[in-house]
Amino acid sequence: MRRCFAFTMLFLAAAIASNSQGAGVIGNWKTPLGSTIHFDRCGQQICAWILSVSPSAPSQKDIHNPDSSLHDHPLCGMKIGSGFTLNSPTTASGGLLYDPKTGRTYHSRLAVNDGNLIVHGYYGVAFLSGSETWTHADAPANPCPIAN
Numbered sequence: 001m002r003r004c005f006a007f008t009m010l011f012l013a014a015a016i017a018s019n020s021q022g023a024g025v026i027g028n029w030k031t032p033l034g035s036t037i038h039f040d041r042c043g044q045q046i047c048a049w050i051l052s053v054s055p056s057a058p059s060q061k062d063i064h065n066p067d068s069s070l071h072d073h074p075l076c077g078m079k080i081g082s083g084f085t086l087n088s089p090t091t092a093s094g095g096l097l098y099d100p101k102t103g104r105t106y107h108s109r110l111a112v113n114d115g116n117l118i119v120h121g122y123y124g125v126a127f128l129s130g131s132e133t134w135t136h137a138d139a140p141a142n143p144c145p146i147a148n
Contacts, residue, residue, distance in 0.1 A: 024089035025110050029117045030137040033057065033101075037080070037134070038146065039092075039110070046092050046110075048081025050100075052140040064103030075100050076144035084110065097121055 025046065029037050034054030039046055053060055053075050062073045084095030090112040097108040097119065106121030115136055122129035 023112060023115070025084075025086065025092045025112060025117065026089075028137040028139055029134040031134055032132060035075075036137050036140050036143075038143075039081070039084075042082065045082065046084035046086055046095065047079060048084075048095075048097065049144075049146045050075050050078045050080055051143045051146070052076070053144070058101075062100055062103075064100060066103050077146055079146075081108070084108070 026039050026041070028051060029039065031037060031054070034056060035050060036052040037048050038051040039048050041047075057075070060075055061071060062075055062078065063071050065071060065073070078098075078100070080098040080100065081095055084092040086092050092110040093108075095108050095110070096105050098105045099121075104123060106123050108122075109120045111118045111120070117134040117136070118131055119134055120129060120131045
């Protein structure tokens, strides 16, 4: 009886651990335009990098960056997010996220809801904000090298 109980508890612990690994903020997420973003730990915080750029992206370069000297830098592998604090496996806040489509950096919160990542960003004041829904993604076949 004890052996059966121990086995059951071990099985449940393994199932919970494997389920939570795929359901958290950390991982690969596909944007609505088809690029893949990778969230991972960087020190005590969470950061984000472009893991693949959508073939339908208007450019493969950082053409909207407010610093014109960076317009020729490739988007592939670029670090676009930093400073996120992981509040739970499924939520992170306090970070900054750069949007290469606009050249703007937004204060952001992240939350996993029903298997999707809700990216809530605001520029200036929090009530002037918007959200995007990103879907969970596998690593692309030809990922960008990640820049530190």
